[in-house]
Amino acid sequence: MTNDLLAAPSAPEVHLHSFAHALGDPVDIALLDDPGVSGRLDALTAEGLRHCRVSERSAPHLAAASARAALAAADGLVPGAVVLATESRAPSPTQILWETLRSVPLPRTPGLVVSGNGCGNFAPALRAARGVLLTERVPGVLLTFADRLTTPSRYMPDGDTVMSDSAASCLVTAGPPGRPSFRVLAVATSVQADLVPEERVLKGARTIIKAVREALGRINSSIPEPERGFDWFITGNYSATTRRFLTTAAQMPEEKAYSPHHATHGHCYSADQLITLATLEADSRLTHGRRVLLLASSARSWSLTALERVDPTPT
Template identity: 25%
Template sequence: MVGISHVHYVLGDYKPLTEIPEMDTSKENLAKFRINGVRQYCGSDKTMYQLALETATATLEKSGLDRSSVGAVFFATGNHHCKELHEEDFAGRLLDELGLGSAFFYGVFMQYCASVAAALQLAGQFAEANGTNVLLVSADKILDYGPIVRIIPGVIGLHSDGAVSCIVTGRNPQFTMTPFQTLQDSSSWRLMYGQEKKGLQDSFLTNSRLVISRVLEANNLPKESIHHVVTNNFNFTISKNLSVYWEIPYEKFFSLNIPRTAHCPAGDVFINLLDMKTAGIISRGDSILTFFPAPHSWMGTLLTKN
């Protein structure tokens, strides 16, 4: 079965909310973030290419793979407007510097933080179909326009700079991965831009629950057998809502980084997974319910530690 190995990530420097450009530093505004557990974000002076190259190099070095055994690189980003992607040969340069000159390069842009999930799904299919190793890389650089984002008009969120990488392979992966369960509902964009916050939250909870149910049913796994839940760095309140709505104890939702760090679209799931592994939280045989959401895309899979 295909899976992932040698996860690595690179984040920017930890910075307090008060250092965010254009941030309203009034007590009232800062309280809105802190109530939800967000204390800091990660900003980097490195370019998106530099972040991607650094994490990809580390993954390849940790894997010890012969470069010729890597048949493809799947690259994901939510920052599709980044000048580097348009003004420089991002793909050719990355492949050359990684020593992967004969590998295929595929760029994936789906929607925000679902991009890396789509890339992982496609990389798994490619690895399985071709019997090869695949390098997955995802990077996001938010400081082109500042860490403050407004996906929903009137609602402020925070993003962090970072990049993640791993090897997707069918050859003794560290974590096996089941086929993805997915759901698309593009009609929710009307809720987003109509500022229907309650409707958007209801849509998110309902659709996420449906995807989670599909993952469990496909793997014949009762909720009681789930050891961990790994997802994006939502604010504290949303995580608690998911726990209640999915009927899974909140203690199983991983939250190692305290104070909480603002969401990194490049791949919170991979960041949190590696933090769990490093901290010794994951044991052999553990079932890890893994969920990647975006405003109108929901994707889930089950990882098992080998």
């Protein structure tokens, strides 16, 4: 199954900008009272993981903190809608949305929740934000990702990593915002919802490679000048082995894989990509016209997002 976001010839450009995030406190994973992590501690450390983020604040408090910072960076832009992505269930997604809107505060702003894709909610949430932006002609959409651990252990076997409490936000607007931004070139998703656990053990690597490359093929068939390739590759904060595998699956050279926070942040659910993108934005090597490929994945879905850096006065 596929579900791709391709820009229609007459559709306005969609841009991401005004990034912000809110993280829990850094905690050495060796100090966690967590049998799931302690049982894998040596392996996790060998894979480059050192800290995760632990917060006493709830998911809506983290979401509101990142949203307020993003809106402050947007110089007064008032969004016409909010898209919130979360996998947290305490409180419920509905309550997370209401509490976030009240706390930002945007109590009269329509919102919707995106969920069900595990740590791969980045692309579905972006698709939802783009749809609202272009169909309802609002001045902008606030896109927020927020999760706080609700499972007994922070260890996540898929990706061999440690989960963190976190939130990240940005603004999604039509047309260049007059500041550095990322233009959305395309999004492509591959899904295999009928991949049962026993098949994942036997077919996991082959399934992922096939799914990612099918999505990459659709990305390259829809963006201008696909022969230019991509200058940077971003995925989740997984173990070093997992990140290398996903880089290979996306046919990207290892030296273009960008993961500055895996040791310090742990895996921030679907916020990983936005947090890393914000860091890359501040990198002087990322100049006008450079392209970035993001991979957001879960156990049964794999989404690629192609972005292009846009500076208001290219040099």
